[in-house]
Structures are given as C-alpha cells and as structure tokens.
Amino acid sequence: MAHVAIIGSGIAGLFAALRLGDAGHTVTVITKQRPTDSSTNWAQGGIAAILDKTDGIGLESHIKDTLESGDGLCDERIVRSIIEEASERIQDLLTIGVKFETDEDGTFNLVKEGGHSTRRILHAKDATGKEIERALSEGAANHPNITIKPNTLAIDLIQTNHGHPAQGISGVWCLDQVSQEVLTFGADIIFLATGGVGQLWATTTNPTVATGDGLAMAYRAGAAVKDMAFIQFHPTALARKNDRPFLITEAVRGEGGVILDQAGLSKWQKACQKAANEGAPMPSPSPFSFTLEHSPLGSMATRDIVARAIDQNMKQTGAENVYLVTSHLDKVHLLNHFPTIQDRLDRHGLHLGRDPLPVAPAAHYVVGGLDVDSIGRPHARECSTLRGWWTRCRFHWEATCARIWRIYSRLVRYWRSRMHWNARSKQTCIQQFA
Amino acid sequence: MYAARAADHIIETNPPTELKELPRWRADGLSDLIEHAPLINDRAALRATMSQEVGIVKRFDRLHRAQRRLTLLSEEVDIIWKQAVPSREIVELRNMTLAGQLVIEDSLARKENKGLHFNADLKKV
Numbered sequence: 001m002a003h004v005a006i007i008g009s010g011i012a013g014l015f016a017a018l019r020l021g022d023a024g025h026t027v028t029v030i031t032k033q034r035p036t037d038s039s040t041n042w043a044q045g046g047i048a049a050i051l052d053k054t055d056g057i058g059l060e061s062h063i064k065d066t067l068e069s070g071d072g073l074c075d076e077r078i079v080r081s082i083i084e085e086a087s088e089r090i091q092d093l094l095t096i097g098v099k100f101e102t103d104e105d106g107t108f109n110l111v112k113e114g115g116h117s118t119r120r121i122l123h124a125k126d127a128t129g130k131e132i133e134r135a136l137s138e139g140a141a142n143h144p145n146i147t148i149k150p151n152t153l154a155i156d157l158i159q160t161n162h163g164h165p166a167q168g169i170s171g172v173w174c175l176d177q178v179s180q181e182v183l184t185f186g187a188d189i190i191f192l193a194t195g196g197v198g199q200l201w202a203t204t205t206n207p208t209v210a211t212g213d214g215l216a217m218a219y220r221a222g223a224a225v226k227d228m229a230f231i232q233f234h235p236t237a238l239a240r241k242n243d244r245p246f247l248i249t250e251a252v253r254g255e256g257g258v259i260l261d262q263a264g265l266s267k268w269q270k271a272c273q274k275a276a277n278e279g280a281p282m283p284s285p286s287p288f289s290f291t292l293e294h295s296p297l298g299s300m301a302t303r304d305i306v307a308r309a310i311d312q313n314m315k316q317t318g319a320e321n322v323y324l325v326t327s328h329l330d331k332v333h334l335l336n337h338f339p340t341i342q343d344r345l346d347r348h349g350l351h352l353g354r355d356p357l358p359v360a361p362a363a364h365y366v367v368g369g370l371d372v373d374s375i376g377r378p379h380a381r382e383c384s385t386l387r388g389w390w391t392r393c394r395f396h397w398e399a400t401c402a403r404i405w406r407i408y409s410r411l412v413r414y415w416r417s418r419m420h421w422n423a424r425s426k427q428t429c430i431q432q433f434a
Numbered sequence: 435m436y437a438a439r440a441a442d443h444i445i446e447t448n449p450p451t452e453l454k455e456l457p458r459w460r461a462d463g464l465s466d467l468i469e470h471a472p473l474i475n476d477r478a479a480l481r482a483t484m485s486q487e488v489g490i491v492k493r494f495d496r497l498h499r500a501q502r503r504l505t506l507l508s509e510e511v512d513i514i515w516k517q518a519v520p521s522r523e524i525v526e527l528r529n530m531t532l533a534g535q536l537v538i539e540d541s542l543a544r545k546e547n548k549g550l551h552f553n554a555d556l557k558k559v
Binding site for chain 2: 001002003004011012013015016019020023025026032070071072073082085086089092153155156158160170171173175177180182184186187188189191193197199200201202203211212213215216217219220225226227228229230231232233304307308310311312315361367368372374375376377
C-alpha cells in the first residue's frame with residue numbers, strides 16, 4: 001500500500017482521497033487553508049452528465065455540444081470517454097452522500113446552461129459546489145486512512161534526483177503556516193489537485209487561494225504546461241472595490257438589461273430627462289450601448305463578444321467599469337427573478353431596476369494547465385540540456401530514452417549542417433536536415 | 435473525472451511504499467534568512483499588469499510589455515526568495531509570477547485567434 005500526498009482539497013483532491021483511502025492507501029491531504037476555502041465551495045452551477053449510460057442519443061448530443069464549445073480544439077476520444085464515464089462518477093458522488101435537487105417524483109431536476117442544447121445539468125439550487133464540498137469533507141474528516149493538514153502551503157516538489165524530472169517526484173516541501181516551519185513531506189505518489197489562477201488578475205471570481213500554486217510547482221519540477229492562453233473571463237461581474245467580484249448572471253441581460261459606458265449612460269440619462277420634460281415615454285437605452293459597435297445584437301451578443309467589447313472600451317476610456325442598466329425594466333419582475341443578486345447589491349446600497357450597476361469582466365476559469373495523459377500523468381517539458389532550443393518536444397516520462405535520442409541526433413545533424421553551411425551547398429543541407 | 439482515473443490507476447497498480455530519506459529544504463544556510471518586506475504592492479502591480487495588458491483582447495505590444503514587467507518582477511522575487519524566510523506571501527507571489535509568464539508566453543506563441551485566445555493583431559479566422 002502506498003503513501004499518497006494530495007495537494008488541494010477541492011472536489012478533485014477530496015474525491016481522490018476518499019477513493020484511495022477506501023482502497024486502504026494512506027492518504028494525506030495538504031491544503032493551504034481549509035476545504036471550505038476552495039473554488040469548489042463557491043461554485044454555483046451544476047454538473048453536466050448523462051445519467052443513463054445506455055442513452056446513446058443523449059450521449060452523442062452531449063459529445064456534440066462539447067466538441068462545438070471546444071471550437072475544434074478538443075480531442076474527441078477524451079471528450080467521448082469522459083462523457084461516457086460521467087454517470088459512474090455521479091453515482092460515486094451520490095454514494096458519498098451528495099444530494100442533488102430532485103423533483104417531487106424523486107427524479108433529478110435537470111437544468112440547462114450556456115453551450116448545452118438540452119437539460120442535463122444536476123444541481124443543488126445555486127450552491128452545488130457547497131453541497132459537494134460538504135459531503136466530501138464530512139467523508140474525509142471521519143476516514144481512518146485520511147489525514148487532512150489544513151493551513152499547510154506546499155512550496156515545491158522534491159525531485160527524486162534534482163534536475164532530472166523524468167526520474168519522478170518523491171515528496172513535497174510545505175510551509176506550516178501555524179509554526180512557520182518548512183516541513184519535508186515524503187510520499188510514494190503526489191497528487192496535484194490545486195485550483196486555478198484567477199488571482200493573477202485584478203478582478204476575478206476566484207477565491208484568494210487561486211494563485212496557480214500547483215501549476216507553478218509542477219512547472220519548476222519539469223512538467224509541461226499547455227494552452228495557458230485560454231483564460232475565460234465572465235463579462236459582467238459586479239465591480240466594487242471593497243468586495244470580491246460577484247457574478248451577475250447573463251440572464252439579467254436576457255431580461256432586457258443593457259450595457260453602457262459612462263458616455264453612453266450620460267447621453268441616455270439626458271435623453272430620459274428630455275423625454276420626461278416633454279412628457280414622452282422613457283427611451284430605450286439599447287441605442288446608446290457601445291456594444292453595438294461590436295455586434296448588431298448589442299448587449300445580447302455572445303459572452304466572448306460582450307466581454308471583448310467591454311474590455312476594449314475600458315482600455316480606450318481608462319474607466320474601471322461599465323454599467324449594466326435595468327431602470328427601464330419592471331422592478332418587481334427583476335426582484336422576483338434575481339433575489340440572490342439583490343441580496344448582494346444590498347451591501348452596496350444598489351437596487352435592481354433603479355441604479356446603474358458597475359460591472360467589469362472578471363477572470364473566471366483557466367482552460368489550460370499541466371499537459372497530462374489520459375489518466376492524468378504529466379508529461380515532462382523539453383530537456384534543458386538540449387539548450388531549451390527545441391521548444392515543442394514533449395515526451396512521456398516512460399518513453400524518455402528513445403525519444404531523447406531521436407531529438408538529440410536530429411539536433412546534432414542540424415548543428416552540423418549549420419556549421420558546414422558555408423562549405424556545402426544549400427541543397428545538401430536541406431536534404432540532411434529533412 | 436481525472437481524480438478517479440488517477441486514483442483507480444494507483445489502486446490497480448498498487449505501488450509498494452518505499453519512502454526515502456529526503457533532503458531538508460535548504461538544509462544549509464537556513465539560519466541566514468531574513469524576514470522580507472511586505473509584498474502587497476508587488477502583488478497588486480502584477481494583477482494590474484495582467485488586467486491591463488493580458489486581458490480579454492490581447493495585442494503583441496502589450497504582451498511584450500507585460501512580459502518585460504513580469505521578467506523584472508520575477509528577478510525581484512528570486513532575490514527575495516533566496517534571502518528571506520518563506521512566507522505565504524512570497525510563495526504565492528512567486529507562483530503567480532511564473533503562472534503569469536506562462537500565460538504570456540503561450541499567448542505570444544499563438545498564430546491564430548481560436549477558443550478563448552483573442553489577439554487584435556492577428557487576422558480573424
């Protein structure tokens with residue numbers, strides 16, 4: 001039986017801890033604060049899954065939606081296998097004690113979110129993550145094989161042979177934030193289940209712990225990373241200096257909310273004033289929106305277009321936010337639909353249907369991360385001894401030698417060809433490199 | 435999903451335990467470490483740079499500017515890292531700087547606007 005160190009206590013870390021603990025392995029969960037400080041705990045939306053594995057049509061449509069949302073960048077085999085396995089993982093969560101929302105007849109209440117063509121999302125109202133974290137934490141806290149080390153910050157991975165990442169990792173150095181001592185923690189297997197990188201941006205929906213620790217540690221230990229340019233920004237997070245950004249769902253725009261910049265807002269307010277003086281009805285704010293420069297749909301364009309429009313506008317004007325206006329809409333209807341949002345607005349003396357809401361895009365999710373194989377083992381980065389010149393040679397830890405040799409011999413040939421550039425004809429050179 | 439796959443792989447292969455003696459963290463010279471000054475401003479500067487230069491709409495000149503700033507910051511962080519007693523502040527700043535550099539590096543390497551990457555200097559696909 002192995003000693004496993006799991007870094008991170010969100011859904012992935014605790015789920016793995018319970019699975020390994022149940023199988024008799026000795027598990028230590030190392031976590032920077034407490035499990036309740038994880039991003040998982042803050043997640044509002046639900047988990048998409050086809051619960052009936054024999055539902056071929058359902059599976060195919062989920063796969064199709066996913067590939068479309070992936071903009072042609074997904075590996076279809078991986079997408080397929082994940083979607084096909086989903087029902088088993090949901091069953092695991094149910095066994096652990098997670099309670100998803102059900103209808104009166106006992107079947108799960110499924111909802112639809114952006115990118116999905118049908119209702120297939122399990123949820124626990126708007127606090128799904130909290131329910132999952134609760135069940136997992138309770139399970140792990142009382143497990144004889146699992147030790148949770150809170151307030152323990154992993155600093156760096158310990159390479160078995162320093163400078164040779166391919167020989168593996170045999171432990172982790174951690175800072176005990178209570179005693180301020182650095183602990184050396186050995187393990188047979190290190191499990192990285194750390195969170196995202198939202199804290200890199202001034203406005204983010206992520207908790208303060210999301211500083212890319214696992215990613216950076218693994219990178220320093222030689223792991224390859226991939227697709228780090230893909231950072232998802234949510235277009236409309238409430239932008240208030242003394243409060244963390246809070247998502248204002250796109251449904252507010254769906255109900256008629258319009259995005260204006262300061263200039264547009266002033267113009268619209270003047271127009272309203274003029275209309276009021278003349279006894280005319282209140283003009284719609286839509287024609288005053290800068291988003292029309294980016295799409296004829298204006299504020300109702302897709303998430304990426306709206307986010308880009310706001311970003312560009314804020315950069316041009318130097319403003320720290322734009323405004324979501326709702327004062328032209330039915331106040332009672334808004335409060336009925338968005339009670340959670342009004343709850344948060346109360347803290348700042350703002351009201352739906354009355355005040356322009358200061359909003360700005362906020363870093364939300366990092367799509368990229370460690371480059372791993374189909375069971376999550378990281379690939380090593382290019383070997384620095386090959387001068388770091390060969391930037392895209394990823395190799396699997398288990399197939400190192402052959403590949404290095406191939407790359408090395410190709411490089412040697414290239415270097416030789418460069419050295420003899422003047423002495424030989426260009427033609428020979430090209431042939432040799434090819 | 436991957437948590438389950440990785441865990442199942444460990445359970446199936448059941449690796450034997452062979453905990454080795456490991457080196458202590460900076461076994462030498464730990465006593466020379468000093469307390470570093472507060473780094474709140476550096477963290478704020480990093481976050482401002484990322485928001486202003488590496489936001490939703492990227493441009494090559496802004497990415498390069500951010501890259502220069504982060505290179506400077508990472509050199510600063512390295513100096514403190516080598517001299518100071520580790521704290522959560524410096525550990526996080528060190529990780530954030532590296533993560534930021536990786537985001538910029540990948541953004542600069544991209545030749546087309548696809549997925550969540552959008553660089554106004556690249557032609558629309």
